[in-house]
Amino acid sequence: MPGEPKRLEHPKSVYIIGFIFKIITLSVLIAVVYQITLSPHGPQLLVPLQKKMEAKQKSAIMEEVKRQEEYEIHRHFHNIVSYPKLPENVQPVCYICHSDYPHSKSKKVRAMLNMHTQFFVCETCHIEEKYGASVVYKWYNPLDKDPKGPFFGTSYDPQTGNLVEVEDQFSKIAPYFRVGGELQSALQIQDAPLAQDYVKVRDKLTPEQRDNVKKKFHVNIKPKGHDCKKCHDEKGILDFKKLGYSENRIMDLKQLNIAGMITKYEKFYIPNLFSDSPQ
């Protein structure tokens, strides 16, 4: 319209400055709103509402579990480092019910048995032989179809005498059934259709129904695992050499003193040769 000011005929730099100014103003505005509503340094006008919403999703059990884990790390006194964990969907199905520390019955060896879960999957020890199939043990990594190693626990660091630190944090020894010439994995992971379906509906099942479904996960699984000697022996079921273990590591694993201590000794007292206190 003639005579009307031309609103948009500004130099480009004006738009750029205006844009930057708007961003800054918007950021400050967001900060002010946050300060008034949620920040612990302000009146926290929306915090009661936030707490109300959180309370609906809160799980007392979950909170207690997390609190206990934090407490235990502090209670332990000795400093520890955290280790990477597998994503939930590729964890073996056993972990749904049995957790990271499944052994608890035998006070004498429960921690020792739990320690073994670091090196192999549950089925390696709890596998039951299947008619018409032999069991073969291989390295298994849910994140790598063909893990090449080096694998944790297979060799010692000659400098420190400790086990060599490796990049592959997740490979474990797992059993496979050899049927004819074909290898079939003997383990189920949590993204297997049956496992996923179970997780979805387990809360709706009666205890009896749940037991019935669980039996499907325990096909070819025996409740009591192998004895120590089944692996820690010259004629053990694991071919350590084929699995890539070093010679001295193989010797230690086959002649492992702990296995002997647990199975053979009644008592093994630590000699107290240099104690200053009178006996």
Place this chain on the structure above:
Amino acid sequence: MRELKITSVTLPTFTLVLSLLMIFLTPDVYSADIGNCLLCHKYPGLSRVDEKGKLRLLYINEDIFNNSVHAKVKCEGCHLDIQKIPHDPAKKVDCLAECHIKEPSSEQKFSHKDIEKTVAMSVHSKYDKDGKEKKFSEDLPTCKECHDEPLYRPISFFKQVRAGISELSLSRCKSCHKKEDFIYKFYNHVTSRMHRTRNPLNIAESCSRCHDDLQIIKRHNLSAKAAFSYGETFHGKAARFMDERIPDCLDCHVKKGDASHLMLSKENPESAIHEKNKGKICASIDCHPSASPKLAKYGVHSEFSLDRSPAQYYFTVFFIILTGGTLLPLMGIILLDLIRKLFPNAMIRRRK
């Protein structure tokens, strides 16, 4: 020698006993793991859930342990009840037990008993000055509430002060002292003790376990969430950036020259934070040597609370209103301008 009862001997286990004896008989023995406890305890999976459903972590990271102040103490030195392998569930460690190490200046067996005496005089004692047990004494800290395993933090002083071991210093030590292990431990011990064992953030986090716990604050009638409010100060913010030069809880709450465990109530005239002594804290030679005692009058632990810090409360509210009151109208104008730019011919009313 205590009972050594073996019912069956195999070659490998006999080898183990022999190895153990050889380690015992070696004169230069230094390792803490004489009992070869790490044979099992080095594995992270060595953990369990006990009968009460509580998680128990039982593994030790050998590298970290060897860098700790207790590296020289053998496992049985603290875990006194463990006498056989495999052992029963271990009892709680008593930090006041005498260990096998001799304190070099007194030649007495080393113990933390003196620290217990100091704590007994402090505000954290479970007993009042008349020896009566305080109300809610179970809230008051024991050693492990505040301490994780302390680690060596050696520093080097050549040319500049930096973290780590000075090879040049070590070489000087070696000219007189022969045992490398001794030199290494001695260097670590002395240089770690010449500065903070823990960084300020770590100290504040440790105190926050109780002093930010609302239940404990209520039960003991404390005035503020102490660690949280410290985090709001310049000092606390620098601590979050891992600045080690800034003061932490201990720097203000413990009188210079006193043991760090002797933390006193602000009502106690001997306390570093007593009204009469507060000024000296900020004006300390290591902090603000030319500061007036009035500097200490600012509210270190003030919070956004009308009851506890009214001045800070109104000041903060004023600034929120000022900032919002300035920016919101400005934002409105900018928004209107933006609408006009996007829709140049837009009108609310139709033109006649």
